[in-house]
Amino acid sequence: MDKFIINGGRKIFGEVTISGSKNAVLPIMAATIIEPGIYTIKNVPILRDTVTMARLLEIIGAKITFSDNQLIIDSNNCNNPIAPYDLVKTMRASFYVLGPLLSRFNEATVSLPGGCAWGPRPVDFHLKALKEMGAKVNLDYGNIVITGSLKGSNIKFKKISVGATGNIIMAAVKADGITVIENASVEPEIINLVDFLNNIGADIKVFKDKNRYVVAGVDKLNCLSEYEVIPDRIEAGTYMIAVALIGGKITINNIIPNHLQIVIDKMLDAGVMINVADQSLTIESSQPIKPVNITTSEYPGFPTDLQAQWMVLMTLAKGESKITENIYKDRFTHIAELKRFGCIIRLEENCAFITGVDKLKSAPVMSTDIRASASLVIAALKAKGESEVSRIYHLDRGYENIVDKFGQLGANIKRVK
Ligand code: EPZ
DSSP states (O other), X not given: OOEEEEEEOOOEEEEEEOOBOHHHHHHHHHHTTXXXXXXXXXXXXXXXXXXXXXXXXXXXXOEEEEETTEEEEEOTTOOOOEEXXXXXTTOGGGGGGHHHHHHHHSEEEEEOOOOBTTBOOOOHHXXXXXXXXXXXXXXXXXXXXXXXXXXXXEEEOSSOOHHHHHHHHHHHTTSBSEEEEESOOOOHHHHHHHHHHHHTTOEEEEEGGGTEEEEEOOSOOOOOSXXXXXXXXXXXXXXXXXXXXXXXXXXXXXXXXXXXXXXHHHHHHTTOEEEEOSSEEEEEEOSOOOOOOEEBOSTTSBOGGGHHHHHHHHTXXXXXXXXXXXXXXXXXXXXXXXXXXXXXXXXXXXXXXEEOOSOOBOOEEEOOSHHHHHHHHHHHHHSBEEEEEEOTHHHHTTOTTHHHHHHHTTOEEEEEO
């Protein structure tokens, strides 16, 4: 298993370009199953998760060609509505093929996703909504087996769910009639999926301020010449937090600033200097970090996927801060590892209390999930001396070229087998 050897304590300077959004491109890739055709998708990050999704689409019968960050998907010959356990267990987002398979084949067999580092990740919202649309759902040997032709229906989610919203929108675009989806996710990644679907002929009305979509089923979609995926706001936020902690000055290119508004606001509160342009921002950190509390919530709230990174920033703040995790109550596997750098963090249920220290001490640490591992890399880049971050296959799921990108900023980081 690969690991990073990091010599920390050096400030970072220069420019970094953000890749396409993992959490936008995964459902868009799945959506190409709905209507047979040839789809060209641009700004696709080459990651373990996008490669896994490509493999899954090939198992279903699609032909995929990656060339640089462009993906060509030919879904004309899809004929196998099955998503096997060995793929779904490595990537929960495989569940995104459920809606598209049902829409195309009126049947789907998708393995029930397992849990992840921070506990169970249920899919009851997805299944309840599909039943309301007329599907029959059975569990057979760990697989969800679903059959039925989908009808428009009024869906109201008990809790906002990114994945369930994406799945039901994809199930509804060719369903018979109108589907109204309430208490839905309006994360930029889902808005990007909706934009892609409308570009290929779907009829989806978005009521963002009401967390509502109205999908009028159409008979046929058309494939399109090419579609560009939005930049990854979580990758961008990770680099913003990195320079705030490590010190220095960097320009982050290829972003959509209003996707990061809450992060910009919180960093300004923490005393970081930020200059926002229309597709980039320059961020400089030269003074002590002020303690700033955050509470994670659905968009446009503070993203849970930046919670671990924010925590590591607060470990050097001048004072006490509090992080409340409302999306995944137990998403704190990074705390034990951060303590190995000398951080002082106390956990009470879904609240972490951080007491700022003067410096971080280098240490060997282990990644536990994709965003926790990013927080360990940032901490190691700050701590003077040599640190080791193991099990970085977690990072490879969601951060394209992270060694090159930090290397170009002057960081001393290398990957060893
Ligand atoms: C998406 O996961 C993201 N993944 C996650 O990012 C992100 O953390 C999460 O949304 C929240 O923003 C992708 O987009 C591929 P949810 P998803 O359904 O869709 C509960 C990363 O780091 N829930 O919005 O699986 C669930 O347990 C990953 O890139 C149910 O109870 O998340 C959680 O508490 C990690 N039943 C809450 O809803 C369900 O049927 C939100 O989960 C579905 C969800």
